[in-house]
Amino acid sequence: MGIKNLSNKMYEGDNILSLSDVRYLPRWIVMLIDAIILFFSLFFSYFILDKLNVRPPTEWPLGIKFLFVLMVNGLFMYVFRTFSGIIRHSTFVDLFKLFLACLCTLVTLSIFNYLYLYIGGSKLFLTPLFFIYAMVSFTLLFAFRLVVKEFFHVLRQLKARGDSNRILVLGISESSVAIARAILDNLNLPYDLIGFLTDRKDSESARLLGKEIISKDKLKAKSKAELNVDGVLIIKELLTRDELNSWVNILLEKDIKIFKSPTLQKFRPGDLANSIKEMQIEDLLNRKPIKIDNDAISPRHEDKIILVTGGAGSIGAEIVRQVAKFNPKTIVVLDQAETPLYQIELEMKQEFPHIHFEFILADISNERRIEPVFKKFQFSMVYHAAAYKHVPLIEKNPREAILVNVLGTKNLSMFSSKYKVNRFVMISTDKAVNPTNVMGASKRMAELFVQSLQNLEGNQTKFITTRFGNVLGSNGSVIPHFKKQIEAGGPITVTHKDIVRYFMTIPEACELVLQAGTMGKGGEIFVFDMGEPVKIVNLARRMIKLSGFRPDEDIKIIFTGLRPGEKLYEELLSDGAKTLPTPHSSILISKDSTVEFSVIKRYTQQITIAALKCENDDIVKLLKEIVPEFKSENSIYQTLDL
8 A cells, every 4th residue: 555545544543554554655755765865975975075185176065066966866867767666676677777877977977077177177076076976876775775675575574474374486497486586575475485495406505585495305304394384386387297296296295285376477467366376186187288279260260150059058158268269250159057148148248248149048959949049140160068967867867868968969960950050069978988877878879860960961061079078177077076075074975996087177178179170071079188097086085185184084085886877987989999090189080880860860759759758768778779888887777788
């Protein structure tokens, strides 16, 4: 706060005044202090000459000389704006400005003095005075700034002894030092920087920004109490995946908090506090960075009309966000969930006010509601993300899976072909591969229907299917569920000690969807490189440690048994399926079996009738006929496989 706000605070009765509340001094106060320093420097310079028995020329009165020198010096300080920086954040640039102002004053006064000698026959000033004055004034001006800066550092350290986290910054590179300096210079951050952490062994005897440098070996050898540290700040971009894992394992073992930060260049302006966050489990899943070809994606979307079904869901909403970046003419967001649709509407209108959006509340299984939408907008691309996906719920309600996942997909794909949509991109799942549950089988049937349309006579639409595993943070996914259980004090429930899953972040999954939709020729099933599978119990243990608790002590882990239709291992490719490479290293084409349109059409009609009659056994029997690899596990429908 400035002086005015500070005085208001005192006037309003708040007698507890913290000097750290003063964000900066007004410029006029800095200029006044600088003027006093200059006056004292000049006075001291004359005092030194007097002690040396050197008598200055007396042509001008001493007061006039003082005024003249101070005006010249003040002019150059104004030109170089030495008063404009915030004193406690002074840098080498501010020091250089002071040096230039003093140097220019010295040169200007010397030139004037010799011109006066040339014209009037005598000097106004003794030349040594200028050098003494320049050295004294520069030293005192610099000392003033240094004292203020160090005073605020001490004040910050005193304030940090309260509830602030005592942290180490990982690394001694320029980026790490820049982050550390930013923390030291910000009194309001809840962090007290006590040193640096490095895997180098030759830096322990050195100090950086006046702080200790701790080696990796010392970190391993000492306890958290001996180190007297609460957390470590990590800049992920500076580490390889192996380095990150190595450090995280050590820190979690010692119950030391882990904070993450972008490089200083990526900080949001004025938002340093929110740029430093606690490390999340999503940061530790060994995901390779994914690069997409925006030059190929942009022409498919720019100035085009795009439909996103399921646009209020976690995947659909992210597709909407990413498509909006390519400046389409119109994005139509369709969903049957009223409140989430309204929320995405508010978000999009705020984030992308220049894009025209249409938000449509509709059920994709209702073809009379859906066809007018296609007739009105003449879409260039359709992203079909609408689906029911929760395995145990769908196992109990197979009717809904057929009406949405199968019939809804049929309606959208048929109208896409009828109204000559350029591309239709369906979002599928790894649970459609060798399905063990109704949800996965219904998605596999939807895949077969979409593929069968590609070679239908008269069809001009390119039908593309994308298939990937679990996405981090999606609605109902395991990580948000575990977070809630940890916040509630546990226990964390895991279905089986050996269960594993593939994971991908929502943004990168949607980036690959856009990329695959662009490169598809029609009829393909694209599968994504999901990285290494993750053991869910290990995921739970790491999340507990990241939250500052001890697994099996503070937070219990209990095993509840596999749920209906759930299997231990998910697959991305069918048995015997072959893959073909694509220009993108993270995308492959799966060569799964296909079905003729007439066959899948007949099955779709039959299964829809069974769904409308709520005949669950008939629904599942038909699913097993059209998807012969569908074998129920841990389900009431296992008897149908005998």
